[in-house]
Amino acid sequence: MTEIVLGVGASHSTLMNTHWDQTLHKDRAERFRDALHQARDALAEARPDTVVLVGSNHFRGFWLDLIPSFTLGVGECLASGESGTPKGPQPVDVPLARHLADTLVDGGRFDVAFSARLQIDHGQSHAIQYLLDGLGAEIVPLVVNVFAPPLPTLDRCEQLGRAIREAVLAFPGDRRVAVVGSGGLSHRLPWPDWRAPDGEDEEFMVGAWLNGRNNWQDYDQRRREIIRAAEAAITPAFDEEFLALLERGEAHRLTxxxxxxxxxxxxNGAQELRTWLLMASVLDHVPGRRLAYEPMPEWLTGMGVAVLDPADTARA
Known part of the structure; x- marks a missing residue:
């Protein structure tokens, strides 16, 4: 019998890898990193065979020549390896991934895109690095478009999570499945609306997103310079409210x-909360447990970690 054993929501930032020594709020950074380790321990205790890994893509695996709302990896999965994150092939649970694609389409609810050779970036490989290290679990990668409007609605992400839950539980094999949502919390990236770039930097970014399919590395240095020059715009009150909803099993209110x-x-970076919402929906919105919340201006982001454990609800 296939069962869903754990959910994890976690923020990501490549600046953990590239600028740790320049981080001023080291106490906050260490608390966040420790919370990632706690979440990794919770995953190890849950013993998943497979992790449905829900994340964003920062125009290193998807470009403006083709942007689906939702894309399932059903074959090879390659991590781009930017900024010290894992690089190269990642192990995919192909039977479960293809079962999900077939079931979602056959059920008439979601015509998800699929990829037999999916490239992911730190929107998912950051979680592989810090949450899945050493677990030996395969993944089913699901990429959600959160940066190139029009975006899938939050309600649509909630619906997809419920459909994935049904499909996972109907899988005829024997799997212990965990779900990870990677991204958020509040932050603002110096990224334009691709439909109306304003100024040289924004026009450069849109050009990179449109033309970078075969040479994204050529654009990366200036991209990172633009991001590093940005001022932090974090909203702790919003983050606290969202995490409180997650703890009460009410993340669906984000819709x-x-x-x-x-x-x-x-x-605009908070659009990544679609990944947390989708994860929580797959877990049927069991009440969560916050492990950390740290506003990190050096990383431009409100950094949070939470765990949703169905066993906690059963014990309660």
């Missing part, structure tokens, strides 16, 4: 936001 309202409340 009250439109994409525009979410950006206004917590920045």
């Amino acid at each position: 009250a936001y439109t994409s525009e309202q979410l950006e206004e409340a917590a920045g």
